[in-house]
Amino acid sequence: MSTPITSTLDPEQQRVAGEALQATVVDLIDLTLIAKQAHWNVVGRNFRSVHLALDELVVVARDFTDDAAERATAIGVSPDGRAQTVAKESGAVGFGAGWQQDTHVIESIVGNLAAVVTRLRERIEATEKADPVTQDLFIEIAARLEQLHWMWQAQLAGV
Numbered sequence: 667m668s669t670p671i672t673s674t675l676d677p678e679q680q681r682v683a684g685e686a687l688q689a690t691v692v693d694l695i696d697l698t699l700i701a702k703q704a705h706w707n708v709v710g711r712n713f714r715s716v717h718l719a720l721d722e723l724v725v726v727a728r729d730f731t732d733d734a735a736e737r738a739t740a741i742g743v744s745p746d747g748r749a750q751t752v753a754k755e756s757g758a759v760g761f762g763a764g765w766q767q768d769t770h771v772i773e774s775i776v777g778n779l780a781a782v783v784t785r786l787r788e789r790i791e792a793t794e795k796a797d798p799v800t801q802d803l804f805i806e807i808a809a810r811l812e813q814l815h816w817m818w819q820a821q822l823a824g825v
């Protein structure tokens with residue numbers, strides 16, 4: 667079955683938006699997995715608040731994964747959220763194995779959020795002409811992830 671779902675976009679618009687959505691699906695799945703890995707492995711004085719904040723991030727990333735994947739389907743593009751694809755194509759920074767100090771977890775999550783948002787901003791630019799509806803979704807995702815980026819930084823910051 668090659669193309670059972672038709673698109674209202676022309677082929678070039680569909681290609682640009684589809685590639686941007688697929689890349690977003692991959693980044694967000696990885697972000698979900700990173701946040702869960704951190705949720706289980708964080709230790710330190712701020713264990714509880716970091717542990718709970720990580721699950722907030724999991725829910726956000728998981729919900730947006732679904733939004734991006736289903737926007738892809740709506741424009742006739744088959745999303746690929748397989749582990750193999752995520753491992754190969756994710757643009758997130760990643761997360762170390764084993765127990766992790768709370769302060770290090772915070773730094774790592776800030777870094778991962780920054781990487782994902784940077785890539786989203788490139789896609790906001792890329793989809794502006796091709797598909798403003800997809801662009802609108804990217805803007806919504808970037809806004810929420812930037813809010814979390816602030817909140818994660820604030821956990822560590824001192825003045």
Ligand SMILES: [Fe+2]
Binds near residue numbers: 705721
């Ligand atoms: Fe849990």
